[in-house]
Amino acid sequence: MAETLLSLSKVRAGYGNAMMLHDVALELPEHGSLALLGRNGVGKSTLLLTIMGYCNMRAGDVKWRGKDISRLPPHRRAREGIGWVAQEREIFPSLSVEENLTTTARPGSWDLDAIFKMFPRLKERRRNMGNQLSGGEQQMLAIARALMTNPSLLLLDEPLEGLAPVIVEELIHAIKQMLDSRQLAIVLVEQHTEIALELTEDALVLERGAVAYRGKSAQLREDRATLERLVGLRVATTA
Template sequence: MVLDHVSVALPVGGSLALLGRNGVGKTTMILTIMGILPLSGGSVRFHGQDVSTLAPHQRARRGIGWVPQERDVFPSLTVEENLTVAGRPGRWDLASIYGLFPRLQERKGNMGNQLSGGEQQMLTIGRTLMTNPDVLLLDEPLEGLAPIIVEELTAAIRRMATDEGMALVLVEQHAEVALDLTEDAVVIERGVIAHRAKSRELLADRETLDRFVGLNLVAD
């Protein structure tokens, strides 16, 4: 999906939900911010500096953390080795990650391929946090997970955003979950921004949600 004149801004400590049906350009936007996909126009600015020409690993070093849809853990490393392999000094260390995800501490000696899908997702988020980013890009972190794991991950994301002040961009098919976890929201439709609102306002606007997101709503 090609994005056309898409412009968003995220303040320090802010949180943004990227909503829309499948294939409208949400993941494309995340991949473009991260530098996985090239720009054909415009720019990506971070802390006021243009990072459009930087490679993904250089953007990561600047403080952009990316949690991809694929649970890209290292299967032959233990949980603890996965967490520390790319760790950098800062607020997020092993103790804080284990505090956020107690399951990972219980399984710290397990290999990456010995974890459930939900535990691998926790590990992927934890490993990204260990790089101590200034902003976290989360691409469908709850996809395909059991309800109990969704609850744990939702609580962790809420804690990151509200208690820890982590800036984050959240792509999530379940609109109500995403809006409950964020301050602001953008709806993408056919590669363009079709709607902007405060998350609480959009959560209360069922007509607009149904028009742009439809079946991705969580039932009452």
Template structure:
């Protein structure tokens, strides 16, 4: 399988601080990767580096064989990097529908398809972003990223701080997007078991370096390794 996304020797961080220490990572077309690690190990920094929001000291990033290392974040988005940040960053003074169409790129994902995936958004389509619940804002952030018709979707803790019923809805939607629709994705999620249940492969970071690689099902079935790496055996 050809690599859709490829990172080679990435050293990156903020200001003079180096957080990532020579990260190599590949993502195949139609594959989803769980990016795991304890707090402060560099997961968000890695996502931000792919997006273009960190200082890169060394390394190279390719998307579908194209070197995007020198591109600005907006150019990377147009090249096919879809991003759902922890902060969601929706336009709170625009309606749901305006949020979806403001940065849309022509392709298979359109407003009606997003509404079919998230019926709550269709119900709230005339509401302003600041009138939505946290869960609805997260659905909107994911829907807006899909409207870019990306080659790869980066999801940074999309379930954080949400009520269990909303987590269940979002998990079902993400499983459809990743498994049924075949969207290539990298998923950062503190609940490792939830992330591993809907992804194909897993990478674990520790102190800015990759310390473990496995198939998602292999790691999910290996409670001892999962507990040793993340301390999640009881979850």
């Protein structure tokens, strides 16, 4: 059995006094992969923000390699090895692609060479400014920048949202490569349910801020009734 990398138990968290997550538990092994699914507004992004330390957590704990990190501020969690790509894909607009990648980089096997091999488009655009990139290129850059910090866990919030099919294919390929490298674990929030379940080992579905399903991704894929009930009909579409 792989060591547990991240575990949450009985987490109650939200914004100010408004609690959006209730009694949430999850466990992720080193190099594991988890699809985090559910309809709009159920708390997926909030859960990632809670793991990063941006939310107000009222109960429960977040453990990293067995150590309670519930009270660590976000930058300390990042330094521990948790990388996060926000749904808004924040990049530095007035820095070049290469500068975006190197400003927050930390030593490890993901360096410029490895990144440019994975995203040839970014190599072609290395001298372009962040604000000169297409939506797809910005998403690649946001993911690449997080990888350059050499995290042990990467939290991806709807990385495929609103992108052209050809870019979606490239990103799927990149995510597969990351997982195959066995160097990091991934939590993948996605509306493209089929893709998320294909990429990951485990799945967790939220409903109104609580865990409504947890199990193997392969199993959930076959369970159309549960998928339709908890995720909706978008499950019928594959990119």
